[in-house]
Each structure stands twice: as C-alpha cells, then as structure tokens.
Amino acid sequence: MISGPFTRRAFVKGTASAIALASLPRLGVGATPTVIRLEWQTFKTTPHYASYLNAVQTMKANTNSAKPASWQYWVNVHLNYCPHDLPYFLAWHRGYIYYFEQQLRTVSGDSALILPYWDYYTYPVMPSEFTDTASGNPLYVSRVNTNVYQALSLSPFATSVTNFQRGLSNAFETSLENVPHDAVHDTIGGDMGDITTAPIDPIFYLHHCNLDRLWNAWSLRSTSKVPAANNSYWNGSFTYASGLTMTKSRTRTTTGLGYDYANDKMPTVLPPQTREGRIIRVQGQTMPNQTRPAVAALTTTPPRTVSSTRESLGGVTSVSLGNNSLSAAIPLQATSTNTLQSVLTTSPAVGLGNSSAATTASPLAATPAATKFPYVKLVLDGLALAQAAKAGGFFYNVYINLPATGDVNAAEAPHFVGTLGSFEISTAAHHGMNMMDYDVTDLLAQQGVTKLSQIVVSFVRVNSAGSPSGNAIAIQEIRIELGTDAP
Numbered sequence: 091m092i093s094g095p096f097t098r099r100a101f102v103k104g105t106a107s108a109i110a111l112a113s114l115p116r117l118g119v120g121a122t123p124t125v126i127r128l129e130w131q132t133f134k135t136t137p138h139y140a141s142y143l144n145a146v147q148t149m150k151a152n153t154n155s156a157k158p159a160s161w162q163y164w165v166n167v168h169l170n171y172c173p174h175d176l177p178y179f180l181a182w183h184r185g186y187i188y189y190f191e192q193q194l195r196t197v198s199g200d201s202a203l204i205l206p207y208w209d210y211y212t213y214p215v216m217p218s219e220f221t222d223t224a225s226g227n228p229l230y231v232s233r234v235n236t237n238v239y240q241a242l243s244l245s246p247f248a249t250s251v252t253n254f255q256r257g258l259s260n261a262f263e264t265s266l267e268n269v270p271h272d273a274v275h276d277t278i279g280g281d282m283g284d285i286t287t288a289p290i291d292p293i294f295y296l297h298h299c300n301l302d303r304l305w306n307a308w309s310l311r312s313t314s315k316v317p318a319a320n321n322s323y324w325n326g327s328f329t330y331a332s333g334l335t336m337t338k339s340r341t342r343t344t345t346g347l348g349y350d351y352a353n354d355k356m357p358t359v360l361p362p363q364t365r366e367g368r369i370i371r372v373q374g375q376t377m378p379n380q381t382r383p384a385v386a387a388l389t390t391t392p393p394r395t396v397s398s399t400r401e402s403l404g405g406v407t408s409v410s411l412g413n414n415s416l417s418a419a420i421p422l423q424a425t426s427t428n429t430l431q432s433v434l435t436t437s438p439a440v441g442l443g444n445s446s447a448a449t450t451a452s453p454l455a456a457t458p459a460a461t462k463f464p465y466v467k468l469v470l471d472g473l474a475l476a477q478a479a480k481a482g483g484f485f486y487n488v489y490i491n492l493p494a495t496g497d498v499n500a501a502e503a504p505h506f507v508g509t510l511g512s513f514e515i516s517t518a519a520h521h522g523m524n525m526m527d528y529d530v531t532d533l534l535a536q537q538g539v540t541k542l543s544q545i546v547v548s549f550v551r552v553n554s555a556g557s558p559s560g561n562a563i564a565i566q567e568i569r570i571e572l573g574t575d576a577p
C-alpha cells in the first residue's frame with residue numbers, strides 16, 4: 091500500500107525521532123510473521139518498488155540531517171559509529187540496515203516495504219535502475235564502475251572457513267569484509283569508494299543487504315561457528331545514534347529481527363563475465379597462470395624501534411603503485427630471522443581457534459623479544475591516494491611470500507593478506523591514521539616458513555572497465571613489525 095503525500099507527511103511527523111523509530115513494533119518477536127527480503131530483480135516487479143523509490147526520493151529531499159527522515163542522517167550514523175576493520179562489522183551493519191529499512195517504511199507509509207538486496211554473484215552488473223541518468227532518478231549517482239565481476243571471490247565460502255569472528259584463523263567476517271565487501275566498494279568508486287560518503291549511494295544499502303544475506307547463508311552451514319547465543323560475544327549493545335541502540339544479541343540471527351532472505355544459499359560458482367564495455371584484467375586473482383609480480387628496485391630501511399609497543403624488522407621506502415602489479419622484498423637480518431622464527435612457533439596468535447593451523451616449523455624456545463612482541467604485522471605507512479585515483483575504481487590484492495614462480499591463483503589462499511584501495515585508505519584515515527597494518531602472524535605460521543632471509547610483499551592490481559590509469563597509491567614505507575598486540 092502506498093500512501094498519498096499528505097498521509098505520509100502526517101505519519102512522518104508523528105514518528106520522526108530516533109526514539110520513536112526504535113519503539114516501532116518489532117517484527118518477528120513471538121508470533122509475528124517473518125518478512126522476506128527479495129533480490130532486486132524480483133523486488134522491482136512488486137508494488138513495493140514504488141514505495142522504495144518514493145522513500146529514497148523523499149529522504150534525499152529532506153535536508154535536515156538531524157532527522158531520521160533525511161538521507162544524510164543515515165550517512166552520519168554510518169560515519170560516526172560503523173566498525174570497519176574491527177570486530178562486529180557484520181553484526182553492527184545488520185542492525186543498521188534493519189533500522190534503515192524501518193525508516194523506509196515510515197517515510198513511504200508502506201509497512202510491508204522490505205530492503206532489497208543486490209546479488210552480484212548472480213548479476214555482477216549493477217541494476218539498470220541505479221545507472222539510469224534520467225534527471226530526477228533518485229537511485230543514480232556518478233560511479234567509476236558498475237560491473238563488480240572483478241570484486242568477487244568464493245574464498246569466504248570455502249569449507250576451511252569455519253570460524254566467524256575477527257582474530258580467529260580463517261575467519262568468515264574478516265574474509266567477507268575484504269572480498270567482496272571492500273573490493274565492491276573500491277571497484278564501484280565514487281561515493282562508494284570512500285567510507286565517509288559510501289551510504290550516499292543508494293546501492294550501498296543493497297550491497298550491505300547482500301552481505302547480510304551471505305552471512306546468513308554461511309551461518310546455516312552445519313560447520314559454521316557463529317558464537318552461541320549465551321556466548322559473551324553477544325553481551326552489550328550497539329549504538330547507531332543518540333537514543334538509537336540495539337542489543338548485540340538481537341543481531342545474532344535474521345529471525346531474531348523478524349526477517350529472512352529469498353535466497354539462503356551461499357554462491358558456489360562465480361557468474362559468467364557479463365560484458366559491460368571492455369573488461370580489463372591485470373593479473374587478477376581469477377586469472378590462471380599468472381606468476382608473482384616482479385620485485386621492484388627499492389631502498390631498504392634497517393630495523394628500528396618504532397614505539398614502545400612496536401619494533402620494525404626492516405622495510406622498504408617510497409613505493410608507488412600504479413597500473414602494474416609489483417612485489418617489494420624486505421631483507422631480514424640474522425637476529426630478525428631468529429626472533430621471527432621464535433614468534434611464529436610461540437605466539438598466542440598462531441592457530442587461534444584452528445587446531446590444524448599450527449606451524450610446521452621446528453619449535454624454538456621463546457626469545458625475550460618474541461615474548462615481548464608476539465605479533466607480526468605488515469605495515470603500510472604514509473599512504474596517499476594520487477589525485478586521479480581519489481574517485482577509486484580499482485584495488486590491489488595484497489599477498490605475502492607468493493612463490494616466485496607458479497600460478498598466483500592456485501597459490502593464493504595461504505598468502506592472501508587483504509585488499510588495498512580507496513575505501514580501505516579512507517577507512518584508515520577516518521580512524522585517524524594514514525597507515526594500515528595487517529596481523530600476519532597466523533598467516534606466516536600457516537605458511538610453515540623457516541629461517542626467512544626476506545619477506546616479499548606483492549600488490550596485484552585488479553582493474554575494471556573504468557579504472558583510472560597512472561599513479562594510484564604512494565606508500566612511504568612498507569615494513570614488517572613485531573608488536574605487543576594485534577592491530
């Protein structure tokens with residue numbers, strides 16, 4: 091049912107505060123039926139499509155960002171409270187899009203409106219309703235790419251991914267946040283390519299709805315270990331705005347919030363490459379028979395104390411990432427090699443939550459340095475986006491110790507560290523740093539490395555049709571650090 095504008099205004103007026111919003115009747119509690127969120131292609135054939143368009147248009151037209159009835163209010167909620175690269179990434183966003191969906195209902199007056207999802211594993215090209223440049227289309231914003239084929243991976247759904255939360259070995263949340271989450275943000279670019287603007291693009295909510303669906307699908311697999319309802323992981327609550335909170339335990343399952351998805355299955359194959367213009371691939375991870383990128387000639391930095399909690403084992407300076415992929419080799423001095431070896435066999439970070447992940451290296455007694463600094467980090471310090479790259483539209487897969495020869499695709503899993511693009515850099519900047527660090531303790535231990543004389547970091551560029559050319563990212567220093575705690 092779609093209300094006329096007069097009715098809708100009256101309805102909005104009565105429910106426009108965050109408190110009132112939070113106190114709307116809760117679906118799915120007790121006997122209330124579960125609502126089903128639909129994929130966009132189905133959703134757009136329902137009468138609720140008109141309600142959705144109406145709600146987006148009305149919220150964008152409301153310029154009072156203090157009001158939940160405005161679009162910007164929800165951009166600010168995300169900006170001020172979202173955890174990215176942090177625990178509860180999935181659970182926090184589940185509550186966020188739930189409240190946003192309720193607001194769409196309030197504004198449209200359609201109490202049966204659901205937030206649709208974009209299943210890019212089936213339809214990698216963004217729905218045409220979002221790319222139609224006709225004036226007044228509330229779903230259109232300028233973007234760099236609208237085909238996200240290159241940002242997809244089946245890695246989060248591998249049988250080895252049984253743990254859920256960040257910090258554990260092979261954790262689903264960490265994997266899904268990297269690819270497809272970050273990679274989709276980076277590839278689309280424009281508003282989506284920067285954490286401070288991402289929810290301005292209406293496709294943002296369909297992207298996060300799909301991630302929520304993929305989490306739900308993964309959690310239904312019998313081997314998947316989402317913390318149990320009585321686990322302390324679910325203690326406490328999330329904040330979305332002053333007066334708008336949700337207990338963490340409500341976000342554990344979709345049914346706890348009264349909804350389910352039309353498709354509860356994990357993807358098992360990547361979609362065929364749907365051609366939208368020309369798809370360019372530069373040593374992409376799905377491209378077979380690509381070997382490790384060539385090692386660049388770089389100036390090395392010696393080991394040094396970075397702070398009371400961080401020791402550098404060495405690094406390289408002035409790395410410029412452009413259209414090509416490259417590797418950086420960081421030589422290790424003999425004492426660094428020994429300390430690293432000791433950390434990899436004694437660190438509490440090794441094999442967390444995964445008994446099969448223990449290193450195959452021969453155990454050493456913990457040296458004093460290894461006891462003090464039990465975490466190994468890959469640090470990208472002094473990150474800056476080149477002007478032409480600020481709008482995003484590309485990313486790099488970051489690997490550690492890829493074999494010098496052989497197939498990157500086949501060798502990928504034990505070497506993959508994460509993704510790097512405009513979204514990740516803006517996220518780090520938003521957290522007050524122009525630096526990214528990745529905990530690679532468990533990864534190195536799982537590689538079974540012994541007595542390393544160098545560590546090789548590789549950046550494999552992943553392009554799509556609209557990717558910018560030329561210099562993209564400058565990194566002042568790449569170093570391997572030992573630290574007192576995980577990043």
Ligand SMILES: [Cu+2]
Pocket residue numbers: 271275288298
């Ligand atoms: Cu996001």
